[in-house]
Amino acid sequence: MQGRIERLEDAxxxxxxxxxxxPVLGGEDVFCDSLDAALSKIEKKLASNQKRYGYxxxxxxxxxxxxxxxxxxxxxxxxxxxx
Numbered sequence: 001m002q003g004r005i006e007r008l009e010d011a012x013x014x015x016x017x018x019x020x021x022x023p024v025l026g027g028e029d030v031f032c033d034s035l036d037a038a039l040s041k042i043e044k045k046l047a048s049n050q051k052r053y054g055y056x057x058x059x060x061x062x063x064x065x066x067x068x069x070x071x072x073x074x075x076x077x078x079x080x081x082x083x
Contacts, residue, residue, distance in 0.1 A: 008035045012077055015042050016063045021076025038074035045069055 005028070009019045012035075023031035046066050049055055055062035067079045 004032050005035075008032060008039065011039055012042075012073075013080070015046070015058070016067060016080050017042070017073065017077050018080040019077055034074050035077070038077060042066065042070060042073055 005019075005023070012019055019035075021031075046058070046062060049062060049065050049069070050057075053061075053065065055065070071079055
């Protein structure tokens with residue numbers, strides 16, 4: 001189960017989000033399922049923005065628009081702050 005959470009954490013990181021919550025004991029499957037749903041929503045919105053606005057890949061403009069449209073995709077996932 002830890003491998004699935006790490007894979008999802010890496011996937012969110014590639015979109016500029018950070019995972020700040022951890023699953024409760026015994027609730028790992030529900031937690032990962034909600035993260036999968038949020039990741040799917042992010043991927044669909046990015047693809048939609050790429051078609052609508054002509055963004056290429058995961059450019060800075062594409063990710064900025066994505067973060068504006070979906071600031072908190074689900075509980076425990078937030079936009080990574082820029083340092």
